[in-house]
Amino acid sequence: ENTFKRVADAPLTTFSIDVDRAAYSNVRRFLNDGLMPPVGAVRVEEMINYFHYDYTEPTGAHPFEVGSTVVDSPWNPDLKLVHIGLQGKRINTAELPPSNLVFLLDVSGSMSSSNKLPLVKSAFNLLVDQLRPEDQVAIVVYAGAAGMVLPPTSGAEKMKLKEAINNLNAGGSTAGGAGIKLAYKTALKSFIEGGNNRVVLATDGDFNVGVSSDAGLQELIEEKRDQGVFLSVLGFGMGNYKDNKMEVLADKGNGNYAYIDNFMEAKKVFVNEFGGTLFTIAKDVKLQVEFNPKQVEAYRLIGYENRKLNNEDFNDDQKDAGDMGAGHSVTAIYEVVPRGVTTDYVKAVDALKYQKTDETKASKSDEWMTVKLRYKQPDAATSVKFEHIVRPGLEEINNDAQFSIAVAQFGLLLRDSEFKGQASYDAVIELAKKSKGDDEEGYRAEFIKLVKAARLIDNRTARK
Template structure:
């Protein structure tokens, strides 16, 4: 069963002006084509989408952090792009110093009516300064309370630290994405740019309550690090996730029904802080069951099963990559779905070797 929510879409011209500070990892670990070079190409795409009312500052860090470009109007895109093109790998990785400088720049250029956001591009590896998450996270939380948010974009494979990058974005009240191809960069910074930059709802919590008379058992697939206790659903001091304009969030449940039914199986509630009004709002809708799965939900089930197999979940003991491939091939349509089919085939080839 799929539970999905989507934020209100805004046109590019409806977006607030953006004061952005790029904090870019230029350490030796970024010296790969799919890391620093992909960062440069990705930021070109982002800058090309900016409006004259936006501004960009750039901080880089290797062994130490330094300001590469002070806040510059997006009217002068060539100056911003030239600074990005100059990036070269250097030294070890002092992520703490880079973020401190980036937040200090964002604080100095802060505008109450604008989007004030730090954008971190890194492989998440930190080996100089405060290398663990805790020390960095405390200051990031403080800035988030002052409406300076953090988005993190991960690049690279191998020693890439996904956990740190996600933790940083969580504490910075922002979004996180992994970029491994230029096409993914185009999607995030072109089709989804407004949602990436402008948050419309903060501390979004979703609660699903199934009717025990109609549902024998259920389990949420994934989201272990996003779990909120039932008693904290209406505790508005509890930190939760953010939704950008047009962003979608999907949760999958494995459900065993007491009997086949099209009737309401329960209730889904959404509670959030409205970013504009600053008021807490709560919505509720019935959870409706169907006897057959749509092709979209069947494809999502294949993706979920693939994840369960990779993590060696006990729930996937009777599943195989062949089962996943059969489901995915039968329901894949768009380019992103076909890319998943190729990924499953690659996994099967690797597992045979």
């Protein structure tokens, strides 16, 4: 878990965006089964980013907009939260580039249970319904040996695509590596210049990679990514489900990663968020924040523990980072100690003897921090940079920011964070109810039910 850093010691913090949402649906599965999730499964940023937020739409040259708000921390009243929201450009389906998709489906024996292959079929039928005539899909399966079920077929032939999906049966051992090689070979053979070329992998994660090693598999995925074929990963079922492994594969493949635990989640991923799931509008998106030591004593980033980058990585266009899909929103929340506030989270150190502390003009301003952002266009090798300045204002915090803060607080409780302060399940429920807003799909109402479930289940004071 990220700890507080003194601005005097570390004024810069750099990280990659994370548009994966799998942690939330995985946490939901545990709670619905009457179990507290393991701490390692609670990736707070993925829980926050699971929800749709109506942040300000981009209107300029960049494919996403950034906004910020400074508010009091509900769980540490002396501290502040800096809420940063990125909103990707929404694109009508008709305006999206043509897709060249390869469905890579795990049909091994471990996929036979009702929450695996049957749910895969339902999910991919939903995806087929979103396809247009200019899109094409091939279907590759793997179980012991890899095989082509359907060569590249137009999105107009929906009955043919659905029939191929619905006729699949589970059985046999798994050799995922052979399947992924065939999937990439198929995608490259039918590559669409300027299109969306992507392998969509569905698995319970219980496969022997067959590429000699995990490292070999990652290298293969990176190589094909650099050739223009991205990878999205969908996890199904439980048991041997390799959560971290699936996330790493998607990250290496410039794709996203979702965990589908029920039909409504399939609808969310393939219908409600179709563009964001399958169409990249900005790749290698990085944030670097510089804090003003005259305004901020210390800070910590909530979540993003496995997304941290070295500060020098920000300007390195060879360094891979997360990708943003059409219409996606991304949220990052910093907990900050304002200058002059004392807290047990930040221990005093002696003044430095040899360091100069010259003030700049900017340091004397009311600016709290500068957020620098870098991204590449989907087909570009060189990044674009722009900046956003954060200063506390009088703006009203909206429902979206409030709700994301409620989710962050819930994550701190599930992790039994040392920084949870006065956080409580009751406080999360109250804030979530107050900020539920127009919850047409019911996701926020479901969140409140999950918090109530966790309140009943979590009867221990410390969870390691």
